[in-house]
Amino acid sequence: MDVVIVGAGIGGLTLGLRLHAAGIPCRIFEAAPEIKPLGVGINLLPHATKELTELGLQTDLARVAITTSKIAYYNRFGQLIHNDPCGRHGGYEWPQFSIHRGDLQMVLLEAFVQRAGTDRVITAHRCTGVKQDDTGVTVHFEHTLTKDKLPPQRGAIAVACDGIHSVIRKQFFPNEGPPRYSGLNMWRGVTRWQPFLDGATMVRVGWHKPAKVLIYPIRDNIDAQGRQLINWVCDIEQETPIAQRDWNRQGRLDDFIGAMEDWWFPWLDVPAMCRAADQILEYPMVDQDPLPRWSHGRVTLLGDAAHPMLPRGANGGAQSILDGSALATCLRLTADPVAALKAYEERRRPPTTQVVLTNRSEPPDAVLEEVYKRTGDKPFRQIDDVISQGELAGLLKRYQRVAGFDKEKLQARAG
Numbered sequence: 001m002d003v004v005i006v007g008a009g010i011g012g013l014t015l016g017l018r019l020h021a022a023g024i025p026c027r028i029f030e031a032a033p034e035i036k037p038l039g040v041g042i043n044l045l046p047h048a049t050k051e052l053t054e055l056g057l058q059t060d061l062a063r064v065a066i067t068t069s070k071i072a073y074y075n076r077f078g079q080l081i082h083n084d085p086c087g088r089h090g091g092y093e094w095p096q097f098s099i100h101r102g103d104l105q106m107v108l109l110e111a112f113v114q115r116a117g118t119d120r121v122i123t124a125h126r127c128t129g130v131k132q133d134d135t136g137v138t139v140h141f142e143h144t145l146t147k148d149k150l151p152p153q154r155g156a157i158a159v160a161c162d163g164i165h166s167v168i169r170k171q172f173f174p175n176e177g178p179p180r181y182s183g184l185n186m187w188r189g190v191t192r193w194q195p196f197l198d199g200a201t202m203v204r205v206g207w208h209k210p211a212k213v214l215i216y217p218i219r220d221n222i223d224a225q226g227r228q229l230i231n232w233v234c235d236i237e238q239e240t241p242i243a244q245r246d247w248n249r250q251g252r253l254d255d256f257i258g259a260m261e262d263w264w265f266p267w268l269d270v271p272a273m274c275r276a277a278d279q280i281l282e283y284p285m286v287d288q289d290p291l292p293r294w295s296h297g298r299v300t301l302l303g304d305a306a307h308p309m310l311p312r313g314a315n316g317g318a319q320s321i322l323d324g325s326a327l328a329t330c331l332r333l334t335a336d337p338v339a340a341l342k343a344y345e346e347r348r349r350p351p352t353t354q355v356v357l358t359n360r361s362e363p364p365d366a367v368l369e370e371v372y373k374r375t376g377d378k379p380f381r382q383i384d385d386v387i388s389q390g391e392l393a394g395l396l397k398r399y400q401r402v403a404g405f406d407k408e409k410l411q412a413r414a415g
């Protein structure tokens, strides 16, 4: 019997590709009536691009993404704190890609459909719950638009890849309560703009009071003037969450632009770029406490359904990609599906728990917080007066280790 995958997002599609490569049949059921390239920017760090390279997708991704050259850290006065070369530029065997989430999803979808067949992705199927017995699972669906009950689907196992509002997670943990607010609200957008710096740099500027901004290009040469599509994210410390979490919720410029009104840097006029946005979305920075278990007999959780994390550090997508690979390997190596799902959980729950907790306490941009605190949010004469290059490298390395893209370890796994 097939593996039933619920959700054709980043995790569900990667799992589908991995299972297909392992010769394990699967079908993916997606709530959206049509899979559209939604979202804004997402980053694929080397631990994720390694997996996608193994799936033969590096060339397709490189065609639609920006191959990121470095991450540049600045204070809010536009003073450079540190340049961190990334991907191949930083000595990894794999690139770092900055990409539109929709482009990533389409590359995964096209590859899956081409390899496994168009009938293997079934849309307009909103999962409502799952039951299991000794021989398999029965997954229940309704039509997303009409709400009519659809025929239940039998499978050997079911994998919930249904994202932050996972129905299957709720079925197993009905009393979880609301998501945990981190104290930050976030506005995200995309703007068609001239390339800045080398046209491939991701910049992180400032700290959460008054604002921190992350900016990076995600599409190259989008018009005759050679402009790029620039993704930006503004985080501001506020007492209450701005809204319910919803990836598609429209945001308002006036709610955040005042916090960075004078951020005109020689390389970029930040407020002008935000003002020219095609689209502004808002999202409260929330996550959920790590779960005590993911696998329940023949049903398990994957990606955001398993470990919703604060969307900082480019790891939501990456960890779901790693989950997909681990689960396919466990299913390939272990004949008993219940034991395979347990083995998958043992492999992936501890490291993703660490990422969830580290994103709360010591995020990838901890460098900016350190400089903010040491300078009292004032300009510095030279960065070495504030923090040594060794300390900076140490802070960055710590996050890389926890998130699983420490260069030496990643390389060793490839060897």
Ligand SMILES: Cc1cc2nc3c(=O)[nH]c(=O)nc-3n(C[C@H](O)[C@H](O)[C@H](O)COP(=O)(O)OP(=O)(O)OC[C@H]3O[C@@H](n4cnc5c(N)ncnc54)[C@H](O)[C@@H]3O)c2cc1C
Pocket (backbone or CB within 6 Å): 006, 007, 008, 009, 010, 011, 012, 029, 030, 031, 032, 038, 039, 040, 041, 042, 043, 101, 125, 126, 127, 128, 161, 162, 163, 164, 165, 166, 167, 247, 248, 302, 303, 304, 305, 311, 316, 317, 318, 320
């Ligand atoms: C519309 C959208 C826009 C996003 N935009 C961004 C972004 O701009 N930047 C960013 O970093 N991350 C974004 N994300 C989140 C990001 O994709 C995930 O954090 C990460 O990639 C983990 O992937 P996932 O597969 O676990 O979840 P997702 O990629 O969220 O995929 C979940 C999938 O499950 C489907 N689904 C949900 N409920 C059901 C159900 N009951 N039955 C069947 N299918 C269901 C959803 O439609 C979706 O296709 C977005 C997610 C979505 C859904």
